[in-house]
Amino acid sequence: MTAFQDSQPAIEAPPPDPAAPAPAEPSVTGGPSVTGGPSVTGGPGRRARLAGPAAFAAVAVVMLVVMPLALEPFRLGLLAKYLCYAIVALGIGLAWGKGGMLTLGQGVFFGLGGYAMGMYLKLHDAGGDLPDFMVWSGVEKLPALWGPFGNPAFxxxxxxxxxxxxxxxxGALVFRQRVRGxxxxxxxxxxxxxLVILLVxxxxxxxxxxxxxxxxxxxxxDLxxxxxxxxxxxxxxxxxxVLYLAAWQLVRxxxxxxxxxxxxxxxxxxxLGYDxxxxxxxxxxxxxxxAGIAGALFVPVVGIISPALLGVVPSLELVVxxxxxxxxALAGAVLGAVVMGYAKTYFSEELPEAWLYLQGALFILVMTLAPKGLAGVAAALRHVRTSRRAAA
Incomplete structure (x- = not known):
């Protein structure tokens, strides 16, 4: 084959025609540059790429500037609690939405982080003495498990x-055995x-x-x-x-x-060779x-960590x-945690006898009309708007 190729005469390219137009130079975006027309970089593709960072910046301004000025301390504390749940929901969205692992026990990790922070705060408030609940329970000496938690770094x-x-x-025990679903x-x-039984x-x-x-x-x-x-x-x-940006970068x-x-x-x-x-x-x-970080932040915000906050029902509520x-969508998981937290508070304040039914009805309504959640509805609306704009 090589000898055959060497024996063939070289085909020379024809000389360029001076009257022919010069070929278009490749543009940065990967296509030919168009002279005399609209810029390729200013089309809808660039607007789509900038929409995400712009929306994140707008939400950051509202959350960091507007909310602390607009809400009274009590309502601001409630919003902080919803954001703690949103951190847990972000992890669930990463594991379930992107990885297909339906985890119904995130309350375990939420509780571990919360109890670690709560143990430090109790020892700090006690000032070297036994925490109050240990005195009431008849404990005479600080348990060895509690000792290291007096150090804030630990x-x-x-x-x-x-x-x-x-x-x-x-994960090493379960996923190696191909347990899933x-x-x-x-x-x-x-x-x-x-874990709840153990703590109680x-x-x-x-x-x-x-x-x-x-x-x-x-x-x-002073809390x-x-x-x-x-x-x-x-x-x-x-x-x-910060965690949202880290998860977003991880997904990409x-x-x-x-x-x-x-x-x-x-x-x-x-x-294909991957594990x-x-x-x-x-x-x-x-x-x-x-979830552990969320639990640690939840303790000073709400002022309590108990088994009732990390059992089966709270874990299911986060999945819902x-x-x-x-x-x-990671943003959808965060939005869902805030919306459900606010709905739970609103219904329990306005309709204390029926708020559980209304919360369940909200879940059924969304799942029936929008199987992909609120983020799916927003994506569908953006698609319709983009299609109309392209048709125009």
Whole structure:
């Protein structure tokens, strides 16, 4: 074949015609540049790319500037609580929406982060003595488990380390056995129920049913002061923004595309040489770390952490919130948590006897008319608007 090619005469290109127009230079956007016409870079593609960052900047301004000025301290505290739930929902959206792992036990990781922060606050308020609930329970010596949590650096580290390590261990045991779907969901739900039973049964160690409460100081700041509550709100909003950007970048990365591929065809990904168990375990651990951070922020914002806040029912409510907002979009998961939190507060204030039914009706209405949630409705409206604009 090589000899045949060498024996062929070289074909010379014809000389260029001076009268012919010069070929178009390739543009930065990947197509030929058009002279005398509208700029390619100013079309709808660029507007679509800028829409996401512009919307994020607008939401950041509203959350960080407008809300602290417009809301009274009580309502601002409620919004901070909703944002704590939104951080958990962001992790659920990452694990369930992008990875296909329906986790019904995020309350476990939320509780681990919350109890780590609550233990530090109780020891700090006690000033070296036993926490009040231990005195009431007849405990005479501080348990060894509580000792390290008197160090704020250790407590803050455990807020993330404990949920992540537990998620890594659970993922390594479960995903290696190819447990998925409803079986994985039931397993996480059982884990949440078991943790609640454990916490309730250890009255002298965890506070039992009442949990940890009566916090007065947060790193030198009076928790009852309005300025402290506004500062906590800003901290929660900033943490949510940072974690959202990190999750958004993760989804857009190669790992994120691999995660979606595992969700849509796990066996195909395995045949291509990747390990779906590793991808799912890492994603599950990231979502657990987000839930732990949310639990740690929830404690000073609300002033309590108890088994009632991290059992099966709260975990299911968070999954419902993600479904209402739209589990396939990270912004939809955050929006769903805020909307469901506000709906729960509004219905319980205005219609205390029927708010559970109204909340359930809201979920059924959204799931029936918009299976992809509120984010799916917004995407459909944008598609219609873009189609009309293109047709015009």
């Amino acid at each position: 407590a803050l580290a455990m807020v993330v380390v404990l949920p992540v390590v537990m998620a890594l261990l659970l 409803a079986y994985f969901a039931i397993l996480t739900q059982a884990l949440a129920a078991a 049964g250890q009255q002298g160690l965890t506070g039992g049913t009442n949990g940890l409460t009566n916090f007065f100081d947060f790193f030198g700041q 009852a002061a309005d300025s402290t509550q506004r500062g906590l709100y800003l901290v929660v909003a900033l943490v949510l923004g 990365s190669r790992f994120g595309r691999l995660l979606v591929a595992v969700r849509d065809g796990e066996d195909r990904v395995r045949f 779906p168990a590793t991808v799912k375990t890492l994603t599950f651990a990231i979502s657990a770390g987000m 919130a993600v479904a209402v907002g739209g589990r396939y």
